[in-house]
Amino acid sequence: MLETIKEDDSVLDLGCGNGHFLHEIQKRGHKAALLGVDFSLPLLRDAESSGGVEFREIQLSKLSEYSNQLLITDNWSLITCFATLHHIPSHEIRLDILKTVKNLLSKDGKFILSNWQFxxxxxxxxxxxxxxxxxxxxxxxxxxxxxxxxxxxxxxxxxxxHFSSEELFTLANQVDMRVEAEFLSDGENGKLGLYQIWR
Structure with missing residues (x-):
């Protein structure tokens, strides 16, 4: 996945945890904005200790309230949300997050998410x-x-x-996006993470 990210793609990582994904992008000589957001201060402190990438404490369930603070660049080329959305309770809140993602993306931007298939x-x-x-x-x-x-x-x-593929396709449609690709990965059986790419 890292190989598909261009050095001039701006990247916003929702639920960034310790910032590992963004730091891996940075190591590849990335030139555009990299921003990670999470609600966990201990994880964000770990992330910031490596330097070079910006991190902010934000409650993802209130993402729409913070959207102006996230525009540190023009709209984002790529927004990621790995293993996070499934921990947000309430269909309405998840839908609001996805509407905000759509508004934060550039015209040709993409959204990559993964959800736990427990x-x-x-x-x-x-x-x-x-x-x-x-x-x-x-x-x-x-x-x-x-x-x-x-x-x-x-x-x-x-x-x-627990998201099914069908539910995610419906959510993408509800926020005027489309699912471009889907695959399973992660875990002992290679099926614990359901990944989708939206545009």
């Missing part, structure tokens, strides 16, 4: 928990919303929405 793993399916653990019922959440136990760095619970 239902394709028996191991991950076994981690699905009852909503009652957090005082909710299935009626309180959207269809295909799940609660999973999380064991990385301690024990906890994590919200995740």
């Amino acid at each position: 239902l394709s793993s028996d191991k991950l399916k076994s981690r699905i928990q009852d909503w009652e653990k957090v005082g909710l019922s299935k009626d309180d959440v959207d269809e295909d919303d799940y609660l999973l136990d999380w064991r990385s760095g301690g024990e906890g619970l994590r919200y995740a929405h």
Whole structure:
């Protein structure tokens, strides 16, 4: 994927975490703007320690409120959102984020996103928990919303929405974009990440 990014493409990474993706682009002699946004201050501090790329603390669920702050360049050539959108609760909020992405992209810009396909793993399916653990019922959440136990760095619970390919095609259409390509990657079975490229 890195090979497809031109040195003059401006790149906005939503849910950038520790900034690894943007730093990899930078190492290739990138010349255009690189901006990563995330809500996690500890991860952003790790990202900034490498220098050379700009990072900002932003709640992705309120992306539309911050859109003017993200235009540090003309509209973006590429916006990425890897393994992040599925952790945003509410169809309406996800749709608002995607509308903002569309508005932030340049005319010929593209949006690359990946979403967790945890239902394709028996191991991950076994981690699905009852909503009652957090005082909710299935009626309180959207269809295909799940609660999973999380064991990385301690024990906890994590919200995740399971996107089907069809749902993502519908969302792209709702924000006046089209899906240009789709593929599965990541994980032991190579099927834990559903990637799409939108224009």
